[in-house]
Amino acid sequence: MPHRITALTDLAPTASGSRPAWLASDGEGAPTGSAFLRMFSGRGQRHLAELELAVHRCERRQGIGTRLLAAAVAAARDDGRRSLLAQAEDGSPGDLFLAARGFRRVLALTYARLPLADVDLRRMDDLVRRPHEGYRLVRWEGTVPPELALSFAASRRAMDDMPMEDTDYGTVVWDVDRVRAAADAVAARGDLLHTVAVVRTADGSVVGFSELVVPGDGRGDGTHYGTGVLPEHRGHGLGLWMKAESVRRARERHPELGGLLTDTADSNTHMRAINDTLGYLPTHKAVEYQLDL
Numbered sequence: 001m002p003h004r005i006t007a008l009t010d011l012a013p014t015a016s017g018s019r020p021a022w023l024a025s026d027g028e029g030a031p032t033g034s035a036f037l038r039m040f041s042g043r044g045q046r047h048l049a050e051l052e053l054a055v056h057r058c059e060r061r062q063g064i065g066t067r068l069l070a071a072a073v074a075a076a077r078d079d080g081r082r083s084l085l086a087q088a089e090d091g092s093p094g095d096l097f098l099a100a101r102g103f104r105r106v107l108a109l110t111y112a113r114l115p116l117a118d119v120d121l122r123r124m125d126d127l128v129r130r131p132h133e134g135y136r137l138v139r140w141e142g143t144v145p146p147e148l149a150l151s152f153a154a155s156r157r158a159m160d161d162m163p164m165e166d167t168d169y170g171t172v173v174w175d176v177d178r179v180r181a182a183a184d185a186v187a188a189r190g191d192l193l194h195t196v197a198v199v200r201t202a203d204g205s206v207v208g209f210s211e212l213v214v215p216g217d218g219r220g221d222g223t224h225y226g227t228g229v230l231p232e233h234r235g236h237g238l239g240l241w242m243k244a245e246s247v248r249r250a251r252e253r254h255p256e257l258g259g260l261l262t263d264t265a266d267s268n269t270h271m272r273a274i275n276d277t278l279g280y281l282p283t284h285k286a287v288e289y290q291l292d293l
Contacts (some may be wrong), residue, residue: 003032003059005067022071024064034060035068039079042169042178047082053094063245065097077293083168084293090285095250098289106166107288108266112280113221113259116251124251127244132236135207137245138197145181149176151205152197156206158228163267167288190216194249196242198229207233210242218254224262227271240274247278 008021018041024033033055040048051072055065076084086103088094099105128137144152156174186193191213198208208229214222224246229238250257262280264271 003064003067003150005060005071007071020072020075022061022068024068026059026165032056033068035072037072037075039081040170043173045169047080048168048170049079049081049084051086051128053086057093066101066203069101071124073291073293080291084291085167085169086291087286087288088289090287095287101291103289103291104166105287106168106290107164107287109288110262110266110272110282111261111263111284111286112275112282114247114275114278114280115259115262116247116257119247119251121248121251124244124248124278127240128248130237130241132169132198132238132241134201135198135233135236135238136201137241138199138206139245139249140195140272142187142193142199143180144195147204148197148199148206149179149181152209153179155197155206155209155228155230158230159226161231162228164263165264165265165267167290186213192216192218193225194246194253196245196249198233198238198242200233208238209244210239210246211244214250214252214254214257219256219258221261222257222258224252225261227274239271240277243274243278 004025006023008023018039020037021076022035023031026032034053036052038050040046051069053065053068053072055068073084083272086098087109088098089106138148146258147172153174153176156172156179158240160171183193185251192215194212196210196216197206199205200207211225212222212224224243227239246262250260260280262275263286266272
C-alpha cells in the first residue's frame with residue numbers, strides 16, 4: 001500500500017510564528033517520516049519559512065520525502081512566503097536530497113563542542129578579570145531585569161549584520177515583549193536561560209550579550225543561543241570576555257553539565273576565533289539550503 005501523508009493539527013501560533021506539520025505513515029499506520037514548517041511572523045521575516053524534514057532510514061528512496069516536501073512547499077507558497085530554508089549535515093542523505101530538488105547552498109556552518117571537564121578554570125578567570133575600561137559585566141538568569149530590559153532589547157541589533165552569506169534571512173526585530181516571550185518559552189520547556197551582558201558604565205546601557213541555555217536538570221550539554229556586540233563597541237574584546245564568563249559560570253554552577261554546544265557560520269571568522277581561543281572542538285559541518293519560492 002502507498003504511504004499516506006497526513007496534515008497534523010496546527011499548534012497555536014507563538015510569538016515567532018506558526019508550525020504546520022505533516023506525518024507520513026505506511027499501510028499499517030506506522031510513522032515513516034515527518035515535516036515541520038515554521039512560518040515566521042515577526043516583522044522583517046514574514047517572507048520566510050523554515051523546513052525540518054525527516055524520513056526513517058529504512059523507508060528512504062520510496063518518494064516519501066518528495067511528497068512531504070511538496071506538501072510543505074505548497075503551504076509556504078499559499079501563505080505568500082518568498083524563501084524556504086532547510087539545513088542538513090554536510091554529505092548526509094538530507095544534503096543530497098535538498099540539492100537534487102532545487103535548493104541551493106547559501107551558508108556553511110561548523111558545529112563545535114566545549115567539553116567542560118577539560119576547561120581550565122584558572123585561564124577562564126584570567127580572561128574574565130582582564131580590565132575593559134568603560135565597560136562592566138552583568139549576569140542574570142531567566143528574564144532580563146526590568147532596569148535593563150529596554151537597552152537589552154535594543155542591543156539585539158548586534159546580530160543584524162552577522163555573516164549569513166546568501167541567505168534571505170531578513171531582520172529579526174526585537175522589543176521588550178519579544179525578549180520576555182523568548183525567555184518564557186525557554187522556561188516553559190523546563191530549561192534554564194543564562195545571560196552574560198556587557199554594560200557601558202557611562203550610562204548603564206547594554207551593548208553586548210551572550211546567551212546560554214542549559215537543560216533543567218543541569219546535565220547533558222548546554223547550547224549557546226547567540227553572542228553579539230553592537231557595531232560601535234566592537235574591537236575591545238567584549239565578545240571573548242562575555243563568552244569566557246558564560247563558560248566559567250556554566251562550569252561552576254552546573255558541575256554535572258557535560259559540555260557546551262555552538263554553531264558558527266564559516267565566514268564568521270571573528271566568532272570562530274573566539275571559539276578556538278576558548279577550546280571549542282569542531283564536531284561536524286552543516287549546510288543551510290534555500291529554495292526560492
